Amino acid sequence: NAGVMQNPRHLVRRRGQEARLRCSPMKGHSHVYWYRQLPEEGLKFMVYLQKENIIDESGMPKERFSAEFPKEGPSILRIQQVVRGDSAAYFCASSLGTGPNEQYFGPGTRLTVT
């Protein structure tokens, strides 16, 4: 499967727990973007990463959220001490390069906080 992979597809967490969402980009892609989609709403940019670097995290809440894209392995979006308002679909997209390149989305992780 050469597409963008995300896991888990569904994640249920109780308030206060941690959520870890993983994204493996398409083969050959080294740029990863994370977006959040609340129910019945559009996609909101969260963070843009290249291997080992955070390029733009302007869309990410300052507290509890962090992201990384290590030299080896998938990109990880981490949410600490989750609250009900974090319930959403989290999508990652990957591209070949920065700027006007096609971004391909993964299937998403649907996080439910109970």
Add this chain to the structure above:
Amino acid sequence: QQPVQSPQAVILREGEDAVINCSSSKALYSVHWYRQKHGEAPVFLMILLKGGEQKGHDKISASFNEKKQQSSLYLTASQLSYSGTYFCGTDPSNTGKLIFGQGTTLQVKP
């Protein structure tokens, strides 16, 4: 900063045409179009670059007027499979950081 899409929703019969518009208040480097079906990931349709170009494949095409900061998506002879929510994503900073519109819901009926 969020682009504005119009219309918000449209209902068509199979074989009819539709146009979805996307307007931005900021200068754009590119516009990206996606279709998303309920509960699924957005699917890339096409990207239009600064320079006022038009693109198309099959019966879906799009244009980008950079002077007006507007893009339009044209769906001709619509099929049932075209149903879904269409999003435009604009890139005002040329980093690939996309700012998405609120979406246009398209329903094609037999």
